[in-house]
Amino acid sequence: MFKYVALLAILFCAVGAEYNSVKTADNEFLLKQKKIYNLLYHISQPSTVNPGLYSEGQSYNIEANIDSYAEGAEVKDFLYMYQHGFLPRGEVFSVYYPKLLDQSYALFKLFYYAKDFDTFYKTALWARAYINEGQFCYALYNAVLFRPDTKYIQLPPPYEMYPYAFFNSEVLEKAHHAKLFGKLDTNKAGGFETYIIPANYSGWYLTREYDLEHKLNYLTEDIGWNAYYFFFRMQYPFWLEGDKYNLPKYRGEEYLYGHKQILTRYFLERYANDIPKVEFFDWNKEFYPGYYPSLTYHNGLPFPQRPHYSTFPYYKFIYMKEIQDMENRISSAIDVGYVVDSNGKFINIYTPEGLNILGNLIEGNKDSCNKNFYGSIDNFGRKILGFNLDPSTPYQIAPSALESFMTSMRDPAIYRLYKKIYYYYYKYKLHEKPYTKDEIIYPDIKIESFAVDKLTTYFDYFDASISNGLAVDSEKEAENFLVKIRQYRLNHKPFNFHISVNSEKATKATIRMFIGPKFDIHRKLLDFSDSFKYFYEIDNFIVDLNVGSNKIERSSHDCFFVTPDPEPSELFYKKIEKALDGSDTLNYNERVFGFPERLLLPKGKKEGMPFQIFLYISPVDEVVQYSSRVFGEYKFDKKPFGFPLDRPAGKYYFDGPNMLFKDILIYHKDETDINVTY
Numbered sequence: 001m002f003k004y005v006a007l008l009a010i011l012f013c014a015v016g017a018e019y020n021s022v023k024t025a026d027n028e029f030l031l032k033q034k035k036i037y038n039l040l041y042h043i044s045q046p047s048t049v050n051p052g053l054y055s056e057g058q059s060y061n062i063e064a065n066i067d068s069y070a071e072g073a074e075v076k077d078f079l080y081m082y083q084h085g086f087l088p089r090g091e092v093f094s095v096y097y098p099k100l101l102d103q104s105y106a107l108f109k110l111f112y113y114a115k116d117f118d119t120f121y122k123t124a125l126w127a128r129a130y131i132n133e134g135q136f137c138y139a140l141y142n143a144v145l146f147r148p149d150t151k152y153i154q155l156p157p158p159y160e161m162y163p164y165a166f167f168n169s170e171v172l173e174k175a176h177h178a179k180l181f182g183k184l185d186t187n188k189a190g191g192f193e194t195y196i197i198p199a200n201y202s203g204w205y206l207t208r209e210y211d212l213e214h215k216l217n218y219l220t221e222d223i224g225w226n227a228y229y230f231f232f233r234m235q236y237p238f239w240l241e242g243d244k245y246n247l248p249k250y251r252g253e254e255y256l257y258g259h260k261q262i263l264t265r266y267f268l269e270r271y272a273n274d275i276p277k278v279e280f281f282d283w284n285k286e287f288y289p290g291y292y293p294s295l296t297y298h299n300g301l302p303f304p305q306r307p308h309y310s311t312f313p314y315y316k317f318i319y320m321k322e323i324q325d326m327e328n329r330i331s332s333a334i335d336v337g338y339v340v341d342s343n344g345k346f347i348n349i350y351t352p353e354g355l356n357i358l359g360n361l362i363e364g365n366k367d368s369c370n371k372n373f374y375g376s377i378d379n380f381g382r383k384i385l386g387f388n389l390d391p392s393t394p395y396q397i398a399p400s401a402l403e404s405f406m407t408s409m410r411d412p413a414i415y416r417l418y419k420k421i422y423y424y425y426y427k428y429k430l431h432e433k434p435y436t437k438d439e440i441i442y443p444d445i446k447i448e449s450f451a452v453d454k455l456t457t458y459f460d461y462f463d464a465s466i467s468n469g470l471a472v473d474s475e476k477e478a479e480n481f482l483v484k485i486r487q488y489r490l491n492h493k494p495f496n497f498h499i500s501v502n503s504e505k506a507t508k509a510t511i512r513m514f515i516g517p518k519f520d521i522h523r524k525l526l527d528f529s530d531s532f533k534y535f536y537e538i539d540n541f542i543v544d545l546n547v548g549s550n551k552i553e554r555s556s557h558d559c560f561f562v563t564p565d566p567e568p569s570e571l572f573y574k575k576i577e578k579a580l581d582g583s584d585t586l587n588y589n590e591r592v593f594g595f596p597e598r599l600l601l602p603k604g605k606k607e608g609m610p611f612q613i614f615l616y617i618s619p620v621d622e623v624v625q626y627s628s629r630v631f632g633e634y635k636f637d638k639k640p641f642g643f644p645l646d647r648p649a650g651k652y653y654f655d656g657p658n659m660l661f662k663d664i665l666i667y668h669k670d671e672t673d674i675n676v677t678y
Contacts, residue, residue, distance in 0.1 A: 033576055036153050152592065220411075316383070444505060461486055511617050604668040
């Protein structure tokens with residue numbers, strides 16, 4: 001059962017009595033933190049910005065220091081690959097191209113196997129000078145997340161490192177000429193000469209009368225939503241072997257349930273905007289949603305587009321044949337209950353480990369028991385739906401938005417792909433027996449009352465620093481010149497849950513809260529036996545119940561998986577320096593990233609948008625500690641993820657004393673057309 005426990009850690013359904021602890025950085029941590037930020041400072045111009053570090057990197061000799069690495073053979077393999085040519089600096093990078101992935105993996109191992117932090121740092125300085133910027137950044141982020149001596153070192157949000165993946169090309173064109181097109185911030189916060197560039201979402205200047213997808217741009221293009229997905233996929237890279245790098249045995253389950261939760265959250269935003277559910281699609285038919293990204297790479301190459309109602313182009317036919325074979329094999333395995341491993345052995349998937357096996361097969365990660373046979377539906381789906389051309393050479397690639405974790409969530413195709421993948425997850429669950437009453441009803445626990453404060457969403461401004469991702473003329477300009485992108489984003493007012501529970505005995509209990517639709521977009525009442533699939537967990541935590549009545553209050557800020565917007569790097573770096581000189585202290589959370597707190601609720605309506613909250617309380621048999629390098633330290637119970645809504649309800653109705661449905665309205669204040677220039 002422990003496999004279920006850790007699965008919840010990075011997603012929307014974990015339980016936590018103690019989590020997100022705050023610590024004061026000691027001198028060793030501060031020095032490491034400063035060096036990591038120095039490594040990631042203007043990586044496209046290492047000789048211009050901080051030339052001293054550039055010279056230090058140039059002078060480091062990896063081969064001469066091979067004894068400083070735990071795996072000398074891996075170092076030799078890297079040097080051999082490097083001598084025969086790596087992706088040149090300045091070119092576009094994507095982890096979805098085999099040759100570039102092999103190079104990135106070799107670079108990651110070079111970082112990972114450095115025996116101490118000093119060797120790791122010197123190796124990274126060398127790579128910063130000679131390796132492609134995107135490749136270097138990707139490998140370094142992964143190394144920091146996996147090395148024992150860099151635990152909980154903070155990393156800059158990806159939109160600061162590579163704004164080209166987060167903001168439209170016309171905005172970045174203005175940012176490159178900020179002094180001409182920007183508004184000077186007279187407050188001069190932090191001592192920087194700061195320019196503000198207003199930004200709209202994609203397509204604001206185009207006619208979109210018949211395209212409902214653009215109504216969701218404020219979510220799909222939200223930089224916090226996309227940064228969360230980036231770190232979610234960095235948690236367990238699909239190209240890492242689980243046993244070799246001590247990854248958990250349940251990575252496949254995390255992959256499936258994590259995407260199910262993202263899909264559910266996306267569905268609720270569609271529902272809030274009166275848009276129908278995501279449609280299914282057929283590889284042999286027209287694909288409905290188009291995508292016009294309005295993005296360009298740093299070298300000026302535009303992101304590929306996909307017209308509306310398109311048939312798949314002929315150069316994707318080979319991939320379409322492959323993916324349909326993969327889907328048939330996965331579907332057959334779910335029906336018969338067995339998969340075939342690489343040795344021809346049949347493995348029963350209707351066991352406690354079965355869903356994890358299935359998830360590994362669908363993702364096609366390194367722990368897939370037979371990747372040659374089952375392939376990777378995820379990988380091939382991205383190749384097809386992106387509508388991009390295959391590269392003419394291994395280093396002249398034109399990746400689609402789907403071939404980067406920073407931009408995947410912007411393309412409506414990703415939600416269609418994951419609905420197709422969720423179909424296999426749900427099909428698997430249909431083969432499991434529904435819970436009996438005895439498994440989910442606990443007569444000793446009775447919910448006496450449940451109330452929620454008024455729920456209000458609104459749009460507000462956010463300024464994102466992007467100077468680190470822009471070219472500068474000199475080191476002086478880098479240190480004194482700051483460009484920020486100002487954008488309207490969804491937010492909500494803080495609120496509290498008020499719960500009254502009567503318990504017949506003293507016990508630890510888990511409180512789970514789900515939010516979901518009450519009606520369809522035509523305002524017809526939904527049948528919960530079907531709509532349970534569209535509920536997602538907004539909180540899940542452990543409490544100690546005393547005998548008799550218990551009053552529990554929970555703030556929206558306390559929902560374990562949420563995090564506020566990260567602090568801009570220029571301010572965070574100054575705090576590091578002050579802590580190092582002893583004039584202040586630096587506190588940090590034992591978490592690198594989390595789900596954006598302001599996106600906890602879907603957008604409401606002026607008159608109130610109806611939703612339901614499902615509250616469920618169950619006793620805890622055992623508490624288990626889990627540690628996530630990205631999302632922090634937590635305590636969990638042993639129930640399956642999504643319990644008790646992880647299986648179809650069958651003939652049972654959710655009306656026990658330990659559960660309750662609450663009708664709610666989410667209001668939206670001062671609704672503003674976010675696609676109007678301001």
